[in-house]
Amino acid sequence: MSEPARSLANNDLTDRRVLVVDDDPTVSEVVSEYLRSAGFIVDRVSDGFAAIDAEARISPDLIVLDRMLPGIDGIEACRRIRSSSSTPIILLTALGSEDDRIRGLEAGADDYITKPFSPRELVLRVRSVLRRSLAELAPESALDRGPFRIDPAARVAMMNSVLLNLTVREFDLLAFLVKHPDQAFSREDLLSRVWGWTHGDLSTVTVHVRRLREKIEPDPTHPVLLTTVWGIGYRLDLKEHTK
């Protein structure tokens, strides 16, 4: 109940412009209709070049891009759009292979939906991606909680009034945990919500947790703040349910 509600309140998702790119009129029609009824303003084009052009012209808040297109394909269109803009992109595809998915994400796509998909799921994904991208733009205020003070704007983190010398990832990780204290997160969750990855090496999380511990724990070998929940993941303990 903490985050999603607030970001929804601050950043309204209605009336956002979505650009739908698909050469199949049926799919394009269905997708557009559903997005419209979900409160989005929808523009449609049917090939890659038109997509690049339209993106530059109307600056949509998000693009739904079919992977298979006449002319340049979706992946290439995605790459070109991304090279000049950070507009979020959701890729549509008939293929479901892992390789395919990775190539899509590498090209800069923010999410990936395989056909056949339900329009409802599409709307959910669109909302989710939009929320994420809008949340990054919103100016956030500093947060004091427990011994921590997180200032996202200044990118400064303090603990007991002393400055923590954190790296980018460490800051993001700590900021997320301070925003969601006393809640256990799996490595997948953290990878997804802090790193923004949908898949990847989970040990990345493990190592960064260890590095963060070195900077915030009195005794890093016996964590009391950032504790591990065996078989689940990690939790930042601000409530004293321990001991």
Add this chain to the structure above:
Amino acid sequence: MSEPARSLANNDLTDRRVLVVDDDPTVSEVVSEYLRSAGFIVDRVSDGFAAIDAEARISPDLIVLDRMLPGIDGIEACRRIRSSSSTPIILLTALGSEDDRIRGLEAGADDYITKPFSPRELVLRVRSVLRRSLAELAPESALDRGPFRIDPAARVAMMNSVLLNLTVREFDLLAFLVKHPDQAFSREDLLSRVWGWTHGDLSTVTVHVRRLREKIEPDPTHPVLLTTVWGIGYRLDLKEHTK
């Protein structure tokens, strides 16, 4: 041995209401039985109008809807339900054509299963759709009952305000029992609803009950909280009969 298992999700999928709509008594019976043994509460109706009525009346968490129905067909029922509610819908069908599928998804279905399907696949799909839809909702809150306090989000269990050091399985087992106190469950039930297995070695349950007793019973050899119901299974006694 084990299933895809590891739901480790934030939201408990047990005790969710599923409405099964099918005019074929055999199919309806089989589907319902499998869903029940997977821990769902199942209601059944046999035609489209009854489905619309039942949906409004009992507000199920999910609907399994046959595509072929007397009166209005599944697609139409799906559309009507969707017009007034966002309850997730899984469509059952004998047909497998692409067109058919698209029309189903267009009507607002969240997933689509073609007959013949394995009951196991059905349960997996139901879980998957439910998990997606529940993920958008509020996280579950802590539960206080008797001497126990269960916080699923934090993955913390306390007894008389002291922290219990439980493993994953022990936590899941205790959480389930605290949610359903003073009710006897067979080992099969527990295996199905806590482990998510449809079959397996029942001694697994026995051993875990014993391990849990070691951590919550004053005298594990003479249980007073987690008692065994001879010939039936186990029960968590929270109503204070004696003492």
Add this chain to the structure above:
DNA sequence: AGGAAGTCTTACGGATCACAAACGGCGTAT
């Protein structure tokens, strides 16, 4: 009392998991 079925207890091997340490790549600053 005796047998059968159900339950409890203990033990063990495999599997999983968490952690530490180190490595190489990449970008940036010097």
Add this chain to the structure above:
DNA sequence: ATACGCCGTTTGTGATCCGTAAGACTTCCT
């Protein structure tokens, strides 16, 4: 151009947990 810092990955190690099996014990029934 070089050095440094950060990041993601890999490897090895130790610890934990889980499921199963096997035997002892208890309860129920005849």
